[in-house]
Amino acid sequence: DPDATIFERSRPGRRAGTLPADDVPAPTIEQLIPEHARRRQPPRLPEVSEPELVRHYVGLSRRNFHLDRGFYPLGSCTMKYNPKLHERLAALPGFARLHPCTPDELAQGALELMWRLERALAEIAGLPHVTLQPGAGSQGELCGLLLTRAYHEDRGEQRSRVLIPDTAHGTNPATVTMAGYEPVAVGTAADGGVDLEDLRAKADQHTACLMLTNPNTLGLFDRNIAEIARIVRGVGATLYYDGANLNAVMGLSRPGDMGFDIVHFNLHKTFTQPHGGGGPGAGPVAVADHLEPFLPKPVVVRERRGDGFAYRLDYDRPRSIGRLRGFQGNFSTFVRAYAYIRALGPEGLREVSELAVLNANYLRARLAQGRAGRYLRPGFDRTCMHEFVLSAREAREQLGIRALDIAKRLLDWEVHPPTVYFPLLVEEALMIEPTETEPVERLDHFVEALEAILAEAEQDPEIARNAPYTTPVRRLDEASAARRPQVRLLLT
Amino acid sequence: DPDATIFERSRPGRRAGTLPADDVPAPTIEQLIPEHARRRQPPRLPEVSEPELVRHYVGLSRRNFHLDRGFYPLGSCTMKYNPKLHERLAALPGFARLHPCTPDELAQGALELMWRLERALAEIAGLPHVTLQPGAGSQGELCGLLLTRAYHEDRGEQRSRVLIPDTAHGTNPATVTMAGYEPVAVGTAADGGVDLEDLRAKADQHTACLMLTNPNTLGLFDRNIAEIARIVRGVGATLYYDGANLNAVMGLSRPGDMGFDIVHFNLHKTFTQPHGGGGPGAGPVAVADHLEPFLPKPVVVRERRGDGFAYRLDYDRPRSIGRLRGFQGNFSTFVRAYAYIRALGPEGLREVSELAVLNANYLRARLAQGRAGRYLRPGFDRTCMHEFVLSAREAREQLGIRALDIAKRLLDWEVHPPTVYFPLLVEEALMIEPTETEPVERLDHFVEALEAILAEAEQDPEIARNAPYTTPVRRLDEASAARRPQVRLLLT
Amino acid sequence: MSGVRYTSAASGDRERMLATLGVASVEQLLSHEIPEEVRLRRPLELPAGASEGEVCDELRALAERNADADAWTVFAGAGMYDHYVPAVVDEIIRRSEFLTPYTPYQPEVSQGTLQVMFEFQTAICELTGLEVANAGVYDGPSAVAAAAYLVRLDNGRRRIVVSRAVHPHARETLATHARGFGMEVVETPLAADGRTDIARLAAAIDADTACVIVQQPNFLGSVEDLATLAQAAHEHGAAAVCVADPLTLGVLEAPGVLGFDVCVGEGQALGNHLQYGGPSFGFFAARERYLRRMPGRIAGRTRDVDGRPGYVLTLQTREQHIRRERATHNICTAQQLNALAGLVYLAWLGKAGIVELGELLARRAHFARAALGLEPINPGPVVREFAVRVPDLEALFARAYEQRVIPGVRLADFYPEYPDGLLVAVTERRSRADIERLAALVRETQPQAPSALPREGVPA
Amino acid sequence: MSGVRYTSAASGDRERMLATLGVASVEQLLSHEIPEEVRLRRPLELPAGASEGEVCDELRALAERNADADAWTVFAGAGMYDHYVPAVVDEIIRRSEFLTPYTPYQPEVSQGTLQVMFEFQTAICELTGLEVANAGVYDGPSAVAAAAYLVRLDNGRRRIVVSRAVHPHARETLATHARGFGMEVVETPLAADGRTDIARLAAAIDADTACVIVQQPNFLGSVEDLATLAQAAHEHGAAAVCVADPLTLGVLEAPGVLGFDVCVGEGQALGNHLQYGGPSFGFFAARERYLRRMPGRIAGRTRDVDGRPGYVLTLQTREQHIRRERATHNICTAQQLNALAGLVYLAWLGKAGIVELGELLARRAHFARAALGLEPINPGPVVREFAVRVPDLEALFARAYEQRVIPGVRLADFYPEYPDGLLVAVTERRSRADIERLAALVRETQPQAPSALPREGVPA
Structure with a gap:
């Protein structure tokens, strides 16, 4: 049965794992663990042999689309190529097999790598201090807001609101709630940037922070960024940079230079940590001097020692907001990010952003023509940065197919669809981020696929509405999955 | 284009590889290499980026059936599971990154591993001396025949013929020719073993060697082996054991104890070196005392050194046949084979053979029933060892489908077909070796597939004749490929 | 070297693309978009890029300056x-098919990841003795904070009573997050035998106590009396939250069986390399009533239009990308690959x-x-x-x-x-x-x- | 531990299977087949089996006693x-899909391997300047012996003239094999400058000389005058065989261009780890006229019944599994995975x-x-x-x-x-x-x- 779970492949008495012989002289388990704490029924884990274990997961893996198979223009996700070198490096025993409680003097290589990565991220952000601790973008956001609160409280201020443009990523408002603030939406102007009037009206002494992505989720660089910063600083709030779109501006423009106080990085986007089907990532945060005392602990400190330097973890940070997670953060993502920065250098990083912008604009221009130009109109018709948003409203109205149908039909072309229905501001949104690692022929193929899908829909919209056809499964019933959730196998 | 080669994906100016800067002060290449030797036109290697390089080969890989996907009962090939541990071990820098000219004193771990593997193989074969050098079974065979010649010449004898049962693997006669001997076929008796009468008639003072597989390619253990050995020894010839089927007898019966003088091992069969789509393998050879002086050089020697042992490569072997290949052989296959023997130990190895025999006999018994029993008759109706041979003659005569058609139709069931049309002795042969790593439900599924194919053929034999249908390509035109060979892409 | 690293556009490609755009250079595009006052007009101050071999050697040199658990x-x-990580785990998680896809927003081409999530949830439920589990959170300590937030969403109470025997990182993480949640953390001491002082803990619980948090085995390694602790919580209507070491749940009773409402913990011991502390994963299991407020991704089983079984991300209305400020948590990219390692390890162990x-x-x-x-x-x-x-x-x-x-x-x-x-x-x-x-x-x-x-x- | 290592049959399975066979034990099956006089009635004298972690530690300890090229x-x-092996090479060759299949006898499900072979043959032809190539042989030295055998099959002559500047392992391997082929090997000396003494070599060639074998660059690293050497061979109707280092063929002229009939060599330098000498691969290229006598596997391009392009093992009538004693060589399992590494390396290098x-x-x-x-x-x-x-x-x-x-x-x-x-x-x-x-x-x-x-x- 190709659909069986690993539990259903279980047969009594089989096993894969082997363990060393239990050869110590010691009491039996019954003597060691009191009865109230002893497990009565062993967990019904699968009983499978190693060959069948491997076949099961190799088989499952084949039911995934993945970046090494084809184009993945998932807007806002920066699905760029993940260098194979990074996996080799992250697996080195000195990194992979290092215990987090290793005394600093025995972990100098790891600490030096973290220190160097912090310095590199600080330079890229244009802000002097970095914590690597947050385990993902969302933790980075929470970190930024808790830093903001600590900063204001340190000044004796209580502020309750965080301003967020209506184009923002969903994590922004969710984080605001979790941080105990009230989110306040700021509108978008006709050019796709922040509505300055609305911002001026809403920024006041209750404002703790403005969270902004620049370029924003429309892929547009906010040309009023300096003015925005002046407004926000004018009311004593912090200016937070959501680094999800940093891939557009490396070496071209720095958040710190734009006036931001706090920046989070998505190492799994800009710095090409593989996405793993949903993690791991990492969300380091860079801050300006006035926020440094509040950074999570520990921080990596470098000290002169003889001819060289010694590195240590500093826990003695009395004004710190504390911890966002265990230990030092997602260290192996630091290894990959550092290797990436070392390989590319300043010119390579700038070129990454330039080519990300070139690829996006080329694709945008190609899609402004033909049927795409007719049915998929730009959300905002401007030169974009690394991504852009189209609206399938005309497709829906003229052809009767929705953005979702186009997405599903693309699956039959062995192309991953763009992000759909985000940002919310754009009706029937298709958010397209090709990234710099795609060659032009993949972009051309994507255009060809969209043209064909639209042409076919002119003839028969049912084709797209019922797509996909060639995938391991077809459209799934999400409604009943949510109504009567079955979230585990009932074991017998 | 999913069918493009890497050369056709090439675009001028692209590249994947990066090299260190050329920073030494030295003359230019034009000054260094004389014009007559300098390349005029650079080789037209592909110009591709790393992301597209990866996608190309990941894409190609998906067009292969492989052992981690499903059942692979390819007779005589011992397609058993390849433990993942072995890949981890072979990749350790101390093994993978060791230069073959490393002085012995700096390669003690490698030499000790080779020594231990030699000892283990000697014990399994029941013969005291082992060379690991041969790079494959066929090189092992050649080694065995050259040892035979050297042995006879050393005794002042010239012998010209090598006896080979008509069931033998094709490499046996091919090797005999390459070794400058004349092959002489020996017939097969009604019980599937060597025809003793024929053997007695053909064994004489011209006979250099009898090459035998036991169990043979019919999967049958030759119960007259002791008598065969007496006959061969009686005429002064060597008795060579083709180790292709050693998986059937580990810890149960040893070639040395059966009377063989020379044994080759297929590390890529019995000792689970992955097949790699056609290599690498390794073909170590074990021999009796009287053949030891002639073994290829170097050999690994262990010497007492203080409290422990030191290992070295010994080249001072004046009667050696010389070399079959460069350096010390396929070292990383030794790592895997040694790890396998260490993990299993004596009980595990015996159990491997016992379960290989059990799986084969179970499958044989299941296939003796139903439609399989009607259309696929056993070549020789006996308890088998690790494999067995069926004849599709009845299927051909009654249903009009050949062994090849059955094989091709099995592809649609996501099962790899058995070996077909070998051994030649059995008409429309299907040679089935399940191996010990397969669970019974895979065997049952294979039976089910064969039953369904035969049932379907009763209705409509065209279905099998035109199979497969679901594979990346369908039946290919092999005749015109051979008539007008196109063996490279013509680059422009 | 420049211009060739992981990107695909050679100079000829760029010319063709720029021609399509009708501009002479990328700079021309950028200069209209990024105001000059915020343009960086110097190279980033970073070392020049290096070849793959050089980067490899440099990082290997750094790695060799660490006392790793193979050499030490x-x-x-x-x-x-420092558990042994079986080779099958690394083999499976490094397959591109699992390593390089995004979160499975398109279920039709993500059944591999989704089924893994479902199997993982099943394994976690089975280990913890609880009815529902998500597909993983960031790590053990942040899972503890997430548990407190869940309980607060559920019962609206503001106090968290936590034993000092809970991992200090978990308590610190809880304290940091609680400042955001607006919750108060009350810590109760260890007894002389290194276990939670049950009496002191019970005394700290009141009617505004959202939950009680204890750890099994506790930070010092001691086996706690879970049943008694759960009872103490429930007497005041507080939820009982257990932080558990999943690897010990073959011999220690499942917290769900002993009355706990939520069980979370650190998953590293299950087939994840030490990696100087991360990434690993946190697991999160609870009673069924908490399902619609749980944080993190959850896979659910359903059928496709042809009736074939399949999996989807379900109950997404809990999540930030749908519900924004009304989401039950802000988790986005979590630890799917680490959870896969955990699942493969559990199946290996059996x-x-x-x-x-x-x-x-x-x-x-x-x-x-x-x-x-x-x-x-x-x-x-x-x-x-x-x-x-x-x-x-x-x-x-x-x-x-x-x-x-x-x-x-x-x-x-x-x-x-x-x-x-x-x-x-x-x-x-x-x-x-x-x-x-x-x-x-x-x-x-x-x-x-x-x-x-x-x-x-x-x-x- | 016993009974669970890599095998699948638990005791319940075995009972069921034995029942199908109507026997009580495997021993009962075996005892009828293997005569008692050749049965081994004691355990093999080998150390007891060990767990995966223990085997891993034991082999790591052995590995650490070697002076590898990372540490040294x-x-x-x-x-x-000791060339740098790019990470993409290891990534691709360790994919199960390439690592674990057999030789592509069933082309419909082996297009991956077959296309790799075709691409490899193309790359080798391009590097060597020759018209045809096979998909690889065991290694460089044995490729030299195979080249001599090929030439002998073609022109029937019995003498091989080989320069002493050819790798000693190749000359030794040639000598060993030549005893089987019935060929005589004549070695000619180095000149004082460490290159082949062309005059002495030319003088050694006669009408029974099957081929002349030289190496570029030679064993000492010197660049030989290939054109002159090929000419010397051809003057006597002998074939000219070059042993080449493929990595130098970006700067050194292709032997085929300089008149050589056959070019073989060691492929390790192309993306294969040192591995203490193996496995790596040998390559084998020749003029078209040798195609039907070449050793080794060859992939050819063709079409399937639907007209779709595809690849097959071709010219199998050269091979042992078809032609047995009339085969042109005995090569069976060769070095496909190593050749794949070589191909990926060449594409990486570009x-x-x-x-x-x-x-x-x-x-x-x-x-x-x-x-x-x-x-x-x-x-x-x-x-x-x-x-x-x-x-x-x-x-x-x-x-x-x-x-x-x-x-x-x-x-x-x-x-x-x-x-x-x-x-x-x-x-x-x-x-x-x-x-x-x-x-x-x-x-x-x-x-x-x-x-x-x-x-x-x-x-x-």
Whole structure:
């Protein structure tokens, strides 16, 4: 049965794992663990042999689309190529097999790598201090807001609101709630940037922070960024940079230079940590001097020692907001990010952003023509940065197919669809981020696929509405999955 | 284009590889290499980026059936599971990154591993001396025949013929020719073993060697082996054991104890070196005392050194046949084979053979029933060892489908077909070796597939004749490929 | 080198693309968009790029300056453990098909990841004895904070009572997050035997207590009396939250069976490499009533239009990308690949293996505690880790380093009240010979150590 | 442990299977088949089996006792070279899909491997300047023997004239195999400059000479005059066989262009790890007329019944499994995975990279030879390797070991006529700093060394 779970492949008495012989002289388990704490029924884990274990997961893996198979223009996700070198490096025993409680003097290589990565991220952000601790973008956001609160409280201020443009990523408002603030939406102007009037009206002494992505989720660089910063600083709030779109501006423009106080990085986007089907990532945060005392602990400190330097973890940070997670953060993502920065250098990083912008604009221009130009109109018709948003409203109205149908039909072309229905501001949104690692022929193929899908829909919209056809499964019933959730196998 | 080669994906100016800067002060290449030797036109290697390089080969890989996907009962090939541990071990820098000219004193771990593997193989074969050098079974065979010649010449004898049962693997006669001997076929008796009468008639003072597989390619253990050995020894010839089927007898019966003088091992069969789509393998050879002086050089020697042992490569072997290949052989296959023997130990190895025999006999018994029993008759109706041979003659005569058609139709069931049309002795042969790593439900599924194919053929034999249908390509035109060979892409 | 690293556009490609755009250079595009006042007009101050081989050598040199658990014998634990990671785990998680896809928003082409999530949820439910689980959260400590937030969303109460025997990182993480949630954290002390002081904990619970949080085994390695603790929580209508070490759940009773409402924990011990602390994963299981407020991704089983079974991300209305400020948590990219490693490890270990391993660890821990001959801080039952007093800790560490041994974790780094405490963890990789080597190091460096315990089971 | 290692049949399965067979035990099956006189009635004398973690630790301990080229700076070459192996190569060859299939006898489900073979053949033809190539043979030395056999099948002559500048392993392998083929091997000497003595070689060729075999660059690293050598062979109707280092073919002219009929060689330098000498692969290219007698697997392009392009193993009538004793060679399992590594490496390097790397090596080799300041054995053009005389070799090796440097290969191990010879190879991994470190070691240990060459290019 190709659909069986690993539990259903279980047969009594089989096993894969082997363990060393239990050869110590010691009491039996019954003597060691009191009865109230002893497990009565062993967990019904699968009983499978190693060959069948491997076949099961190799088989499952084949039911995934993945970046090494084809184009993945998932807007806002920066699905760029993940260098194979990074996996080799992250697996080195000195990194992979290092215990987090290793005394600093025995972990100098790891600490030096973290220190160097912090310095590199600080330079890229244009802000002097970095914590690597947050385990993902969302933790980075929470970190930024808790830093903001600590900063204001340190000044004796209580502020309750965080301003967020209506184009923002969903994590922004969710984080605001979790941080105990009230989110306040700021509108978008006709050019796709922040509505300055609305911002001026809403920024006041209750404002703790403005969270902004620049370029924003429309892929547009906010040309009023300096003015925005002046407004926000004018009311004593912090200016937070959501680094999800940093891939557009490396070496071209720095958040710190734009006036931001706090920046989070998505190492799994800009710095090409593989996405793993949903993690791991990492969300380091860079801050300006006035926020440094509040950074999570520990921080990596470098000290002169003889001819060289010694590195240590500093826990003695009395004004710190504390911890966002265990230990030092997602260290192996630091290894990959550092290797990436070392390989590319300043010119390579700038070129990454330039080519990300070139690829996006080329694709945008190609899609402004033909049927795409007719049915998929730009959300905002401007030169974009690394991504852009189209609206399938005309497709829906003229052809009767929705953005979702186009997405599903693309699956039959062995192309991953763009992000759909985000940002919310754009009706029937298709958010397209090709990234710099795609060659032009993949972009051309994507255009060809969209043209064909639209042409076919002119003839028969049912084709797209019922797509996909060639995938391991077809459209799934999400409604009943949510109504009567079955979230585990009932074991017998 | 999913069918493009890497050369056709090439675009001028692209590249994947990066090299260190050329920073030494030295003359230019034009000054260094004389014009007559300098390349005029650079080789037209592909110009591709790393992301597209990866996608190309990941894409190609998906067009292969492989052992981690499903059942692979390819007779005589011992397609058993390849433990993942072995890949981890072979990749350790101390093994993978060791230069073959490393002085012995700096390669003690490698030499000790080779020594231990030699000892283990000697014990399994029941013969005291082992060379690991041969790079494959066929090189092992050649080694065995050259040892035979050297042995006879050393005794002042010239012998010209090598006896080979008509069931033998094709490499046996091919090797005999390459070794400058004349092959002489020996017939097969009604019980599937060597025809003793024929053997007695053909064994004489011209006979250099009898090459035998036991169990043979019919999967049958030759119960007259002791008598065969007496006959061969009686005429002064060597008795060579083709180790292709050693998986059937580990810890149960040893070639040395059966009377063989020379044994080759297929590390890529019995000792689970992955097949790699056609290599690498390794073909170590074990021999009796009287053949030891002639073994290829170097050999690994262990010497007492203080409290422990030191290992070295010994080249001072004046009667050696010389070399079959460069350096010390396929070292990383030794790592895997040694790890396998260490993990299993004596009980595990015996159990491997016992379960290989059990799986084969179970499958044989299941296939003796139903439609399989009607259309696929056993070549020789006996308890088998690790494999067995069926004849599709009845299927051909009654249903009009050949062994090849059955094989091709099995592809649609996501099962790899058995070996077909070998051994030649059995008409429309299907040679089935399940191996010990397969669970019974895979065997049952294979039976089910064969039953369904035969049932379907009763209705409509065209279905099998035109199979497969679901594979990346369908039946290919092999005749015109051979008539007008196109063996490279013509680059422009 | 420039212009060729991981990107595909050679100069000819760029010219063609720019021509399509009708511009002469990327700079021309950018100059209209990024105001000059915020343009960076100098190269970033970073070392020049390097070839793949050079980067590889440079990072290898850094890696070699770390005392890794292959080259060193490591008795450190404190929440992460040097277990053997089977080769099948690395083999599977490094397949591109699992390594490089995004979160499975398009279920039709993500059944591999989605089924993995479903299987993982099943395994976590089975281990913890609870009805529902998500597909993983960031790590153990943040899972604890997430549990408190969940309970707050559910019962609206504001106080969290947490035992001091819970991992200090979890308590610190909880405190940090609680400032955001607007919750108050009350910590209750250890008893003299290194376990949670049940009476003090029970006394701290009141009608505004959202939940009680304890850990099994606790940070010192002691086995807690879970049933009693759950009862204490429930008496005041508070939820009972257990932080558990999943690897010990082959021998320790499932918290769900003992009455706990939520069970979370650190997953590293399940097939994840140490990686200097991350990434690993946190797991999160609860009673069914919490399902619609749980954080994190959840896969659900359903059918496609042809009736074929399949999986989808379900209950997404809990999540930030749908519900924004009304989401139940802000988790986005989490730890899917690490959870996959955990799942493959559990399947590798299997039903018999997890019990065998649990027993092996418990017996080795006990053997080690006796063999060291030092005064135990927590003399009661332990299952993989224990704390002892070492009169001259520095002497022990110094001598141990010479033999490439890390003898444990200095307890005072976490609990200043134990200045001479050493927390020692065993795994199946710490052989009897390793343990005896550590005992010899103790004997060499601690001549004055009291032999407080009879050395049961240790051969004379 | 027993009964669970890599096998699937648990005891319940076995009972069910035995019941189907109507026997009580496997032993019962076996006892009818294997006569008691050849049954082994004791356990094999081998150490008891061990768990995966223990095997891993034991082999790691063995690996750590070797001076690998990551931990050591290795100037050894002699046919295998410490080139950087790009991560993409390992990534691709370790995919199960390439690692675990058999030889592609069923082309419908083996298009991946078959297309790789076709691409590999194309790359080898392009590198060597010849029309046809197979998909690889065992290694460089055995490829040389196979080339002689091919030529013998073609022209029926019995003598092989081989330059002493060809790799000693290739000459030894040739001699061993020639005994089987019934061919005579005639070796011709080196000239004083370390190159093939062309006059002596030409003089050795006669009407029964099947082929002439030379190597480019030769074993000492010298660039040979290939065109003249090919001409000498052809004057007597002998075939010209070149043994080539494929990595140097970005800067050295293709042997096919210079008149050679067959070109073979060792492929290790192309993306294969050193592995203490194997496995790697040999390559084998020739003029079209040899195609139907070539050894080894060959993939050919064709079409399927639907007209779709595809690949098959072709010309199988050359092969042992079809033609048995009339096969043109006995090759069966060869080195497909290693050839794949070679192909991926060549594609990684690319058209520009192979020239760049060739130039880099030639310039570094030249720089190194000058920097060492020792008397060269082969003073002419070299491209990656060169031989020098070292007055006190043992002192150099001893001092070098202290710094984890392997300074090269002792030439006397291969050519006793050079007792003080050192063969030094550079790769792109041997940085200028590494070379200068070696030069310093020479200066420290060889105070009496003559500085025979002007140190061109070396800064004062």
